[in-house]
Amino acid sequence: MKKLLLHTCCAPCSSAVIEWLMANGVRPTLFFYNPNIFPQKEYEIRKKEIFRYAKSLDLEIIDADYDHELWLADIRGLENEPERGARCLQCFKLRLQATAQYAHEAGFQQFATTLASSRWKDLIQIAEAGNESASKYPNMQFFEKNWRKDGLSERRNELLTENGFYNQEYCGCEFSVKKNSQD
Numbered sequence: 182m183k184k185l186l187l188h189t190c191c192a193p194c195s196s197a198v199i200e201w202l203m204a205n206g207v208r209p210t211l212f213f214y215n216p217n218i219f220p221q222k223e224y225e226i227r228k229k230e231i232f233r234y235a236k237s238l239d240l241e242i243i244d245a246d247y248d249h250e251l252w253l254a255d256i257r258g259l260e261n262e263p264e265r266g267a268r269c270l271q272c273f274k275l276r277l278q279a280t281a282q283y284a285h286e287a288g289f290q291q292f293a294t295t296l297a298s299s300r301w302k303d304l305i306q307i308a309e310a311g312n313e314s315a316s317k318y319p320n321m322q323f324f325e326k327n328w329r330k331d332g333l334s335e336r337r338n339e340l341l342t343e344n345g346f347y348n349q350e351y352c353g354c355e356f357s358v359k360k361n362s363q364d
């Protein structure tokens with residue numbers, strides 16, 4: 182099977198992506214790097230869920246840093262941006278840059294992200310962040326696919342129920358919590 186480093190944001194968004202990759206001859210190594218998630222308790226819950234799922238599939242998963250202060254510094258000035266705005270693009274860039282760097286150092290030649298499976302996220306922003314990150318390393322490719330098509334959104338929901346995943350109610354950062362509480 183081919184190798185690929187898969188940036189994973191959470192178990193619900195990852196399950197159908199992993200299933201599709203494995204059915205298509207790719208064995209992903211998971212990379213959990215999400216310093217955007219707030220508060221830390223929420224981060225730990227999401228992390229525990231994806232680690233549980235990786236273990237059930239016998240897949241390797243890398244536990245990267247949780248440095249929320251670094252994330253806040255990186256998006257400074259963009260706190261009041263709406264979702265799908267400039268803050269989200271910067272958030273994707275930070276996470277996918279770290280993924281590309283790890284992929285390079287660990288000998289992978291391609292990486293992907295489960296971020297693109299959420300219908301709340303902007304695919305163009307994710308592609309920009311992924312391709313920009315890949316371009317910084319020789320022979321590195323951002324594996325791009327619309328993970329919402331070909332029945333994958335429906336499969337995501339089936340797997341969520343089948344596995345009893347914790348299903349978060351907001352994107353991740355404190356600014357997305359505020360937005361949802363005002364809706």
Ligand code: SF4
Binds near residue numbers: 217268273354357
């Ligand atoms: S709303 Fe989601 S994608 Fe946007 S900055 Fe917050 S955590 Fe990142």
